[in-house]
Amino acid sequence: MRRILKKILKKSPSSNQDGVFFEKISQILGFKPNTLKYYEKAFTHRSANKLDEKGNPISYERLEFLGDAMLGSVIAAHLYNKVPTGDEGYLTKMRSKIVSREHLNELGRDFKLVQFVESKVNPSHFGDNIHGNIFEAFIGAIYLDKGFEYCEKFIHEKIIKQYVNIERLEGKVISYKSLIIEWCQKEKKSFRFDVFEDNGKEGIKYFGVKLFIDEEVVSKARATSKKKAEETASKRAFFALQDLIEKKQ
Amino acid sequence: MRRILKKILKKSPSSNQDGVFFEKISQILGFKPNTLKYYEKAFTHRSANKLDEKGNPISYERLEFLGDAMLGSVIAAHLYNKVPTGDEGYLTKMRSKIVSREHLNELGRDFKLVQFVESKVNPSHFGDNIHGNIFEAFIGAIYLDKGFEYCEKFIHEKIIKQYVNIERLEGKVISYKSLIIEWCQKEKKSFRFDVFEDNGKEGIKYFGVKLFIDEEVVSKARATSKKKAEETASKRAFFALQDLIEKKQ
Known part of the structure; x- marks a missing residue:
């Protein structure tokens, strides 16, 4: 037993x-x-x-x-x-x-x-x-x-x-940020990045970014520079919105 | 019409x-x-x-x-x-x-x-x-x-x-001819190659070979040397007999 x-x-x-x-x-x-x-x-x-x-x-x-x-x-x-x-x-x-x-x-x-x-x-x-x-x-x-x-x-x-964008791979898309901005302007939507700083584990400074479209958070990213974080957030937003963007284009 | x-x-x-x-x-x-x-x-x-x-x-x-x-x-x-x-x-x-x-x-x-x-x-x-x-x-x-x-x-x-023999690819099998001979001896079967010559289209000499096991033709091949033709015929015989050979080993 x-x-x-x-x-x-x-x-x-x-x-x-x-x-x-x-x-x-x-x-x-x-x-x-x-x-x-x-x-x-x-x-x-x-x-x-x-x-x-x-x-x-x-x-x-x-x-x-x-x-x-x-x-x-x-x-x-x-x-x-x-x-x-x-x-x-x-x-x-x-x-x-x-x-x-x-x-x-x-x-x-x-x-x-x-x-x-x-x-x-x-x-x-x-x-x-x-x-x-x-x-x-x-x-x-x-x-x-x-x-x-x-x-x-x-x-x-x-x-x-979610990750494979042929135009981007062909080098036709310079940045996802410009792609998102272009799309927002075309669609008459407001957009803004909300940036904050913080310190990582080993004292490395990180930039956190939230991307708002029409005052709604559509993506977030965190990187060692503001530029990188904005690009990553834009990339995430791009793939999230991809269907919508492709339909509208 | x-x-x-x-x-x-x-x-x-x-x-x-x-x-x-x-x-x-x-x-x-x-x-x-x-x-x-x-x-x-x-x-x-x-x-x-x-x-x-x-x-x-x-x-x-x-x-x-x-x-x-x-x-x-x-x-x-x-x-x-x-x-x-x-x-x-x-x-x-x-x-x-x-x-x-x-x-x-x-x-x-x-x-x-x-x-x-x-x-x-x-x-x-x-x-x-x-x-x-x-x-x-x-x-x-x-x-x-x-x-x-x-x-x-x-x-x-x-x-x-029909074509992929891992032992052969690993270099463990030296030639298919020796493999066939070895198998015939083990199985107490007679074997012989029947060779004839002929001339190809551009006057190149070819050797044709038939491989007999127990007096039955099991494969044929044709190449520019007797040795090559025998090896190819043996290879064909090997793959034809593969199941049998693998079962007996």
């Missing part, structure tokens, strides 16, 4: 943890995962020294390879359909921009994936690429868990729609 | 051609295509100066980009599942070998895709890479026509099962 109780007690916190993990992952995915272990693997750093049931080491690196390939083919298909006039060179160049290390790091950071990393080393010591690496591994996990179509759906809904 | 007859007469040869093309493509695919125009595009060289209904130039180059991406992700998933002990570096290296220019050219040649090429220039002037390029474009066409799952199915059935 005591042994059974012990087992229950032992199992219970892990189940709770799984429950929280399941909920958080579902929220990011926009659908429910089938098999959590793929996602757990996507966040397991080599230093955690974990082994699978066959004794093979578990780490996100193999999934990163898989996710990179899936991301590459979904973006390829998107560009192929979206830009019927683009030749092979154009398509290759545009895909490189979308799946650049910098962009993948940004995505990983925005999805706050680093919170899930299991490692013997503090993830803050891994450098910036950890964000992009686990982001790719996460895509690989989606493929293993739900197949190509879900993987494609996730990349469309959560990445392409 | 005459105009209608003219129309019918005009249409008829093209329909017949489409019928032949449809049959040949179905045979290569192992299933029936839905939309032939994707496959037509996969074989249209830039020099044919064809335009689509919107006036955009048609050529296989854009499809090549798409097919390359699809092939890359299917091979990535195959390797991920097939070699659970391989790390990211191993997987990347193995994939590069499978999708090497040389290998893709071989595949394009074996599928005899060049017969479909539409061009103002004789395809023999394009050099060897035409085979690999249209092979990739063909994969792209399958994706557009039938979606990822069919694309994956085709790559598994027609490429991985």
